[in-house]
Structure formats: structure tokens, C-alpha cells
Amino acid sequence: MERWVGKTAVVTGASSGIGAAIAVQLANAGVRVVGLARRSHLVEELQAQVRGSGPIHGRQCDVTKLEDVAAAFQWAEDCFGCIHILVNNAGVFISGNITDLAEGQLSDAQILSVMDTNVRATIMCTRHAISSMKKHHFDGHVVNINSIAGHYIPFANFNVYSSSKYTITAFTQSLLTELANLKSGIRITSISPGLVDTAMAGGVQNMPMLKPADVADAVLYAISAPPTVNISELTIQPTSEKRL
Structure with missing residues (x-):
């Protein structure tokens, strides 16, 4: 993680759950974190949990609003300066037919x-982040928080959520191909967790x-790989979790 100390990471959906944990872990590793959220005061409060040198x-x-996204990245x-790391974490889960x-x-x-939250925001935030990396001639890292539901359909009523996460799987692969064709050193990782103990799990x-x-x-593991190594897909599940 030494190469990231003092660098800047943007984390979307950083006010709670996975996003909050990622923000704190990055800050503990010495990374400056810009946490995007509709409840930004909750992001500021995360600083009290940081034991490392990175500020939050x-x-x-609101990542579903193009003007909000553009203004946040410009800010x-x-x-x-340069946005070195982007973690596309903001997500919405609503089950139904x-x-x-x-x-x-x-x-x-x-x-x-x-x-809009799971797909459009991920694509638009990625465009802004990579534009910053290009401007500053820095080979950064984009991490997409995906889901095992982006690789198989666990329940019928996951319909639209699974569709959105399958899109993130395809988007990650498409972007990897584009960057490879352009011989870019920017790395892209899709991290697909199984069930996570957050409010989204619905009790x-x-x-x-x-x-x-x-x-x-898992995010820190992926970005800690040597610059010549890209962990393009990482699936993590709790021990004994099975496909339903």
C-alpha cells in the first residue's frame, strides 16, 4: 500500500455499510478519502474511527444526478488534485417482479x-475518475463493488438488481478491454461479495x-497488487455460503 500513501481516493456511498468500512480502511492505510453520499455529515463522522494518517x-x-457527480469530482x-483511486460502491437493492x-x-x-444508482452512476463516476488520471498522467485504480448476484440469479425477485449487477460485470470487462487496447496502465477490479451484514440485507x-x-x-488487497498485476475479478463469500 506504500504507493497509495498520501494519494486521493473517491468512495461513493460512503456514509454507511460497505462504503463506510472502505473509507475507514483506506484512511487507516494513509490514503486521503473523499466520501460521496447524500448524508455527507455521516462521512465526516467516520474520521473518529480512523487510526491511520489518512483524512476523510x-x-x-446524489450519484444519480449528473450535475451532482460532475460538481463533486470537480471539487x-x-x-x-488527481483522483488516484475510485471505489464505485453506491448501490440500491429493491426486490420485486x-x-x-x-x-x-x-x-x-x-x-x-x-x-441509475447501480449502473449509470458507476459508469459516469468512472469516466470522471479516469479523466482525472489521464490529466495528471497517473495510472490509478477503479474498483467496482459488484455482487455474486452479478454472476448468477440467487432468487427470482432479484430481477432488476441482478440485471444491474450483471451489467457491472460486463462494464468492467468492457473497460478492461478498452484500456488494454489503449495500452493504459490504469487497473480495474470488480469485487463480488456474497451476503454482507448491512442494512441492505434486510435483517x-x-x-x-x-x-x-x-x-x-478485499479492496485493499486488490489495489495492493504490484502495478504490473491487475486483479480483474474477485469473489468473496462467507464460509459455508451456498448457491440457493
């Missing part, structure tokens, strides 16, 4: 919320779960 700065941002550049063939149909607003009981810190450890 909160920035109010980060103006304040700290796509069609009205049965009860439990997702509303139009719910479908758009999942796709699931009697099932093995990861802790948010486990996902944060």
Missing part, C-alpha cells in the same frame, strides 16, 4: 432507482454473512 472528507452528492480535483403477471411488481421509479437471519470490513479488506 465528506461531500454531499475533489480543485481541492486535492419486473412484470405485473403477479403481485409484487416493481414500480417504474424503483426500477429507475436501481439502474436476514440464520445465514452466513460477511462483515463490511471483509469487503474493505
